[in-house]
Amino acid sequence: MSGLFAIYKKEIVTYFRSPIAYFLISSFLLGTGYFFIYNVFSTGAATMDLTFRDMAFLLMILIPVLTMRIFAGEYAGRTMDLLVTLPIFTWQIVLGKYLAAVTILLIMTLATFINLIPMFLYGNPHIINIVSGYIGFVLLGMASISIGQLYSALTKNQIIAALLTLPTLLGFWWLGQLQNMQSSAFMQNFVGYLAFSIHYSELIRGLLRSEAVVYYLLVILTSVTLTINYIKWRR
Amino acid sequence: MVTPAIFLSDVCKNYGPKQIIHKISFDVKPGEIVGFLGPNGAGKTTTMKMIAGASTATSGIVEVSGFDMSTEHHEASKQIGYLPEHPPLYDVLEVSGYLKFIANAKKIPRQTIKKELDRVINACQLEQVSKTEIYKLSKGYRQRLGLAQALLGDPEVLLLDEPTAGLDPGQIHETREVIKQIGTNHAVLLSTHILTEVTLICDRVAIINQGCLLAVDTPSSLQKASRETNRVNLLASGNINQLKAELENLENVHSVMSHKTQHDLTNITCNVSTEDAIETQIAKITTGISKLYRIERQQPTLENVFLKYIKKGDSL
Structure with a gap:
């Protein structure tokens, strides 16, 4: 596990020694703060439902910036040859990098807790909804990072990695719109199951269902496994 | 082992x-x-x-x-x-x-x-x-x-x-x-x-x-192993054309090249294919025809060896 930890530590230092982490956290906080104030004042309700939806959309725009350099940066800096020749297993490289990106996501998430202070001071929010919403947000972020990381492994160009990640994430989000266009019940359920937005909507409404959690975990597992195998195959 | x-x-x-x-x-x-x-x-x-x-x-x-x-x-x-x-x-x-x-x-x-x-x-x-x-x-x-x-x-x-x-x-x-x-x-x-x-x-x-x-x-x-690139260099003056002709007739001498230096001296390079002391023969012929100032055997450098192998490799 020391190999995984070495990669994790190097990635975290890299994020904070470059402007990426600061840019992501500050943009996300600014955006979330704006949406929170707008939603609370326009509805007058002490709820995070609308803000969670806006946060998800903002997250999907920012995730490509976070993930584009994960492997494409290693290829461009010609450091990938070093990583694969060190006595570290490929899964440790992929997981170390993935967990570092998830750490940035968690910092972004924790930073939004500041919005909860006035809500609890002046309103009476449903704690279950907020906890479930945050679980959904983190799961959505983790799934999006795993997809972004896969694209970053597939190309040497960071911009291309970001440009492929963004439409894929938005595609997974808007897949729910196609649900009503399906004639068969099976296809309606299938398309609904694949859509990020459908599972996320349930979670931010306080419905912490195992189906949604398993769905996001499956996306993460599939993308991370594909990344590991691609890196191995690339040798 | x-x-x-x-x-x-x-x-x-x-x-x-x-x-x-x-x-x-x-x-x-x-x-x-x-x-x-x-x-x-x-x-x-x-x-x-x-x-x-x-x-x-x-x-x-x-x-x-x-x-x-x-x-x-x-x-x-x-x-x-x-x-x-x-x-x-x-x-x-x-x-x-x-x-x-x-x-x-x-x-x-x-x-x-x-x-x-x-x-x-x-x-x-x-x-x-x-x-x-x-x-x-x-x-x-x-x-x-x-x-x-x-x-x-x-x-x-x-x-x-x-x-x-x-x-x-x-x-x-x-x-x-x-x-x-x-x-x-x-x-x-x-x-x-x-x-x-x-x-x-x-x-x-x-x-x-x-x-x-x-x-x-x-x-x-x-x-x-690449002795065919061996060279014998000499510095001489006098009837260079005759000297070159005589040297070219020598067994184990592939080719003879010359170029004039200052004071009517000429640098002559003989490409030889033997490790035997051919310098003695070359020196004997040279002193018979012209004046010999210097003679030395030049071993092939690694550069020659490398170039030789690369050339051979090209034709593989």
Whole structure:
């Protein structure tokens, strides 16, 4: 596990020694703060439902910036040859990098807790909804990072990695719109199951269902496994 | 019999339908420095990558310290220090932070990390820049940092792809001394374009061109084996045309070339194909026709040997 930890530590230092982490956290906080104030004042309700939806959309725009350099940066800096020749297993490289990106996501998430202070001071929010919403947000972020990381492994160009990640994430989000266009019940359920937005909507409404959690975990597992195998195959 | 630290047998590498490396076989024993010579695009870096584990062979056997790279890559990688053609550095990290990352990744015990870092920093003369961010380093320092990361953990096998590229003459000398020192008890495979480097520090030379291994031997044996490039140089004056004609008639003299120097003296070069003392015969003929000022036998340089093999390889 020391190999995984070495990669994790190097990635975290890299994020904070470059402007990426600061840019992501500050943009996300600014955006979330704006949406929170707008939603609370326009509805007058002490709820995070609308803000969670806006946060998800903002997250999907920012995730490509976070993930584009994960492997494409290693290829461009010609450091990938070093990583694969060190006595570290490929899964440790992929997981170390993935967990570092998830750490940035968690910092972004924790930073939004500041919005909860006035809500609890002046309103009476449903704690279950907020906890479930945050679980959904983190799961959505983790799934999006795993997809972004896969694209970053597939190309040497960071911009291309970001440009492929963004439409894929938005595609997974808007897949729910196609649900009503399906004639068969099976296809309606299938398309609904694949859509990020459908599972996320349930979670931010306080419905912490195992189906949604398993769905996001499956996306993460599939993308991370594909990344590991691609890196191995690339040798 | 000593087990080779690096062992390649009939190694081939294909990129799609194109074969890049054709059945390469050679070995490097512990305590031996082998120079890997070849023009650009010859397949040196591809071969190095296969030995390091950055790439896999399409067919054949690659073993490092007795571990098969196709099945025991993880075990083998613990014995390898690899400096690729472009030093693999993270620009945003500090020199000491970068080396610490490599030390952790190489699983060097926590209690010995500091000692080990000091050892490589000292060996590669990085003391002055140990707290500097890598993007601020000059090319020479970057190259030395690349070498330092390869030396971390005292690996049994060192793969160095042009380790002295970008260094100034003083640094080149120091780096060669470091490699020589390491080579006394480690196996070193050193890719380089600098032929003098090979002559100075390598025990054996492997010449590669167009993905084919053309020769593996000691520099002196290679020089001996290509005696047809031997030359006898003489400085003479007088009837040069007659002298040239007489020399050309001599057995074992391939060709005779001449060019005038100052004070009516002429430099004559005889290409000979014998190791026998043909100089005596040449001197005798010369003194009979003209005045002889100097005569010397010029052994083939490694450069001649290299060029000869590369030319041969082209026609393969």
